[in-house]
Amino acid sequence: MNTWITELTPLSFLRRSATVYADKVAVVHGEMSWTYEELAEKVERRARMLRASGVRPGDRVAYLMPNVPEMLAAHFAVPLAGAVLVAINTRLAPDEVRYILDHSGATVLVVDSEYADIVSPIVDSLESVRTIAVTVDPVGPSQGAVVPGAIAFDTFLAGADRDEEELVWAVADERSPISINYTSGTTGRPKGVVYTHRGAYLNSFGEIFHSAHNANSVYLWTLPMFHCNGWCTIWALVAAGGTQVCLREVRGDKVWELIDRHRVTHLNGAPTVVTTILNAPEAHTLDESLVVTVAGAPPSPTTLSEAETMGFTIVHVYGLTETYGPYTACVWQDGWRNLCAEERARMQSRQGVAMIQADPVRVVEAELIDGQLVDVPADGTTMGEIVMRGNNVMREYYRDSEATDAALAGGWFHSGDLGVMHPDGYIELLDRAKDVIVSGGENISTVEVEHAVASHPDVLEVAVIGVPDAKWGERPKAFVVARHGRNLDAADVLKHVRSRIARYKTPREVEVVPELPKTSTGKVQKFELRENEWADETSRIRG
Structure with a gap:
C-alpha cells in the first residue's frame, strides 16, 4: 500500500x-x-x-x-x-x-x-x-x-x-x-x-452536499441518533463545523421553542415528524428557510406543499439501514419552478437519483435473466425492485453470512422496495414488496392510495394496507388520523379519493383512528395493522 x-x-x-x-x-x-x-x-x-x-x-x-x-x-x-x-x-x-x-x-x-x-x-x-x-x-x-x-x-x-x-x-x-x-x-x-x-466518511459528505450544510448550520436533533447513526449526520456536522442542538424527546412545542431560540437551519426526520411540527399549535411561518431532510416513507405531495408554504425547504431522500441511511435524493430541477404547486410537489415526492457519494441506483426485474439483473424500462410505469451497490452499502450483516449473501445476490443490495424508473432517470418508490396489495390480480401501490387520501383537507395522517376480501382476495383499507379540530367523515374521504385514482384502487373502507402505530423513527408499523385485520382470516384457515 x-x-x-x-x-x-x-x-x-x-x-x-x-x-x-x-x-x-x-x-x-x-x-x-x-x-x-x-x-x-x-x-x-x-x-x-x-x-x-x-x-x-x-x-x-x-x-x-x-x-x-x-x-x-x-x-x-x-x-x-x-x-x-x-x-x-x-x-x-x-x-x-x-x-x-x-x-x-x-x-x-x-x-x-x-x-x-x-x-x-x-x-x-x-x-x-x-x-x-x-x-x-x-x-x-x-x-x-x-x-x-x-x-x-x-x-x-x-x-x-x-x-x-x-x-x-x-x-x-x-x-x-x-x-x-x-x-x-x-x-x-x-x-x-x-x-x-x-x-461513514463518504456518506457524511453526501449529507453535507445534499442538505447544504456549512459552518453556519444549526442542526436540531429530531432524528434518533441511534437510527443509522443519525444518517451519519453527527459526523457530517462536525466535518462542516456546524452546531448540533440536542433534544431528548420530539414534541411540537419543544421543537418550535428550539427553532426560534437557536435559529435552527436544519433538521431531519420521517414525514410523520414533519407533520407533527407543521401541525403543532406553536407552528408559524418562518422568516428564513429551514432545510428539512425527509426520509422513511414517501412524503405526500400535500405534506410537501404545506411545508413549502410554511417556509421549509424539503430535501427528500431515500435509503435503508443497509445503506447508511440516505442513498438517493430528489435533486431539485429549476424547470420545476414553472409547475403548479401540486405538480411541483408530486415531482419532489419521488425518491430521485443516487447521491454524489453513491453508485447509480437501478430498478430491476424480479427474476435474473441468464444470471444477470435486468433493468425495467424507464417509462415511469413498469414496476421492479430497487437495488444499490457501492461505498454506501453495508459491509455485511454481522454474524449472518446467509442473510448477507441473499441481500447482496448478484453483487447488488436488494432493498425489497418496489418502484419505477422515470424517463428523466429519477426513481419513484411505490411500495415495500410485502405491502403491495394484489386485488383481483391487479397490483395496487399503497403509497399511491395514501397520497390520494392525504390530499383530503381534513386528513392529517394515513396508512393503507390490504385486508381480506371474499371476492377480490384483498382490498385496500385506509386508517386515517384527523387534523386537529376537524370532523373527518369517512364517506367524504372515499368520495374524494374516487375523484383522484381508479375505482379499484379506492379503499373498501376508511377507519378514523386517534393515532397510527409507529416506530421510534416515525415510520408507520403497518404489520400491526395487518395483524389485527387478518387475525380472523388466519384463524379461519388454520381452523
Missing part, C-alpha cells in the same frame, strides 16, 4: 474542526454547550475511559440513550478507542435489548438513567457485557432507578486517568467496522448492519 495515502475515517473530522473551529459552539443541550475544542477533549477522555476498562480494538461498545451530548460524543470516542459502536433503539423491550447485546458481543454498555428499567431485568442473563455504566442527564427526567451491578458514569469516566497510551485519530484499515446498526426486526430477529469507516 502507498504510504502517502490516508485511510478514510470520520475521526479526521473532529481532529480538524477542533483546530479550525476551536472556540465555536459544537453542541448545545439545554443551558450547557461545548465548543469544538471541548468536544475533542471530552471525546479523548471517554476513549481513554473505554481503554482503561479493558476495551480492545474491534470490541463492541453499546449505548442506550436518547439524543444527548454523551451519545454524540460516543460516535467519536468509541472508534477513537479502536472499538465498534452499537447504538441501541431506546424503544425496544428488555428481551430485544438483551438479544442485541448478546448477538453483538458488546463488552460495555453505557445507558441513560431513564432506561434503567429496560436494562435491570436482563442484567443477570447478559452473555458478554462485563461493565454497565449509567449516565444522568441534567436536562432529562429525574431518575432514581438503579441498574444492579452498574456503576455511575462519573466513576467510570474517572478510569480515564489510568490510560496513558497515545490516542491516534486515524485507522489502519478504512474498511474496518465503525458501527453496527440493528434493523427493526419486524419480520424476525433484528440483523446487525456493519458500517465501515470509509462508508
Whole structure:
C-alpha cells in the first residue's frame, strides 16, 4: 500500500474542526454547550475511559440513550478507542435489548438513567457485557432507578486517568467496522448492519452536499441518533463545523421553542415528524428557510406543499439501514419552478437519483435473466425492485453470512422496495414488496392510495394496507388520523379519493383512528395493522 495515502475515517473530522473551529459552539443541550475544542477533549477522555476498562480494538461498545451530548460524543470516542459502536433503539423491550447485546458481543454498555428499567431485568442473563455504566442527564427526567451491578458514569469516566497510551485519530484499515446498526426486526430477529469507516466518511459528505450544510448550520436533533447513526449526520456536522442542538424527546412545542431560540437551519426526520411540527399549535411561518431532510416513507405531495408554504425547504431522500441511511435524493430541477404547486410537489415526492457519494441506483426485474439483473424500462410505469451497490452499502450483516449473501445476490443490495424508473432517470418508490396489495390480480401501490387520501383537507395522517376480501382476495383499507379540530367523515374521504385514482384502487373502507402505530423513527408499523385485520382470516384457515 502507498504510504502517502490516508485511510478514510470520520475521526479526521473532529481532529480538524477542533483546530479550525476551536472556540465555536459544537453542541448545545439545554443551558450547557461545548465548543469544538471541548468536544475533542471530552471525546479523548471517554476513549481513554473505554481503554482503561479493558476495551480492545474491534470490541463492541453499546449505548442506550436518547439524543444527548454523551451519545454524540460516543460516535467519536468509541472508534477513537479502536472499538465498534452499537447504538441501541431506546424503544425496544428488555428481551430485544438483551438479544442485541448478546448477538453483538458488546463488552460495555453505557445507558441513560431513564432506561434503567429496560436494562435491570436482563442484567443477570447478559452473555458478554462485563461493565454497565449509567449516565444522568441534567436536562432529562429525574431518575432514581438503579441498574444492579452498574456503576455511575462519573466513576467510570474517572478510569480515564489510568490510560496513558497515545490516542491516534486515524485507522489502519478504512474498511474496518465503525458501527453496527440493528434493523427493526419486524419480520424476525433484528440483523446487525456493519458500517465501515470509509462508508461513514463518504456518506457524511453526501449529507453535507445534499442538505447544504456549512459552518453556519444549526442542526436540531429530531432524528434518533441511534437510527443509522443519525444518517451519519453527527459526523457530517462536525466535518462542516456546524452546531448540533440536542433534544431528548420530539414534541411540537419543544421543537418550535428550539427553532426560534437557536435559529435552527436544519433538521431531519420521517414525514410523520414533519407533520407533527407543521401541525403543532406553536407552528408559524418562518422568516428564513429551514432545510428539512425527509426520509422513511414517501412524503405526500400535500405534506410537501404545506411545508413549502410554511417556509421549509424539503430535501427528500431515500435509503435503508443497509445503506447508511440516505442513498438517493430528489435533486431539485429549476424547470420545476414553472409547475403548479401540486405538480411541483408530486415531482419532489419521488425518491430521485443516487447521491454524489453513491453508485447509480437501478430498478430491476424480479427474476435474473441468464444470471444477470435486468433493468425495467424507464417509462415511469413498469414496476421492479430497487437495488444499490457501492461505498454506501453495508459491509455485511454481522454474524449472518446467509442473510448477507441473499441481500447482496448478484453483487447488488436488494432493498425489497418496489418502484419505477422515470424517463428523466429519477426513481419513484411505490411500495415495500410485502405491502403491495394484489386485488383481483391487479397490483395496487399503497403509497399511491395514501397520497390520494392525504390530499383530503381534513386528513392529517394515513396508512393503507390490504385486508381480506371474499371476492377480490384483498382490498385496500385506509386508517386515517384527523387534523386537529376537524370532523373527518369517512364517506367524504372515499368520495374524494374516487375523484383522484381508479375505482379499484379506492379503499373498501376508511377507519378514523386517534393515532397510527409507529416506530421510534416515525415510520408507520403497518404489520400491526395487518395483524389485527387478518387475525380472523388466519384463524379461519388454520381452523
